[in-house]
Amino acid sequence: MLQFRHDSVPATVTLILTALLLLAVGYLLGSIPSGFLAGRWLKGIDLRDYGSGSTGATNVLRNVGKAPALVVFLVDVGKGALAVLLAKSFGMSAWLQVLAGLAALAGHIWPMWLGWKGGKAVATGFGMFLGLAWPVGLACFGLFMAVISIFRIVSLSSVVAAIGLPVLMVISGGSSAYVVVSLVASLMVLWRHRSNIQRLIAGTEPQIGQKA
Numbered sequence: 001m002l003q004f005r006h007d008s009v010p011a012t013v014t015l016i017l018t019a020l021l022l023l024a025v026g027y028l029l030g031s032i033p034s035g036f037l038a039g040r041w042l043k044g045i046d047l048r049d050y051g052s053g054s055t056g057a058t059n060v061l062r063n064v065g066k067a068p069a070l071v072v073f074l075v076d077v078g079k080g081a082l083a084v085l086l087a088k089s090f091g092m093s094a095w096l097q098v099l100a101g102l103a104a105l106a107g108h109i110w111p112m113w114l115g116w117k118g119g120k121a122v123a124t125g126f127g128m129f130l131g132l133a134w135p136v137g138l139a140c141f142g143l144f145m146a147v148i149s150i151f152r153i154v155s156l157s158s159v160v161a162a163i164g165l166p167v168l169m170v171i172s173g174g175s176s177a178y179v180v181v182s183l184v185a186s187l188m189v190l191w192r193h194r195s196n197i198q199r200l201i202a203g204t205e206p207q208i209g210q211k212a
Helices: 008-030 034-043 057-063 066-089 094-109 122-132 134-151 154-171 176-192 194-202
Strands: none
Touching: 008 066, 008 094, 034 057, 034 066, 057 066, 057 154, 066 094, 066 122, 094 122, 094 176, 122 134, 122 154, 122 176, 134 154, 154 176, 154 194, 176 194
């Protein structure tokens, strides 16, 4: 007959509650509308009505300015990294670290404060992978910068980096949890860039400095 230790029940409950709290915090971090606030505070505009309609750093760059776009990018990176690092600091498993990062991505893409319409999660995803496996995160960033320096198209650079992410994670020998999340994150980024991909194929996607 199976016997349960009474002291294990509170520990299990505590673990579950902590995990749920970290997921909620991850989502709330991701949902901080940095790009939307930059547009509202500095230009008095709703970024969702301009350019690509995204609240990410690229649309901020095109419609608000370079300095605000850099700040938004850094904040968005920090959101993803902090969600993962918090999970690590609580001693959560690799899978729970991954879920915390995905919660931040979901918050960025579908923020409750903005009617579930946010950004494309490239910067937040970059931050998440810096938290999970920083060498892979930096390698993806290097891939992004290499493509953007040649073609000067942010969406193309994001798509290439997203495709390369799971490949780099496998090559680096990351855990199964990290490989799975890299694939999920890649698919999420590609899905959010589906209209950009259509414009890339049509040859109408704007370069840096051009209006969307």
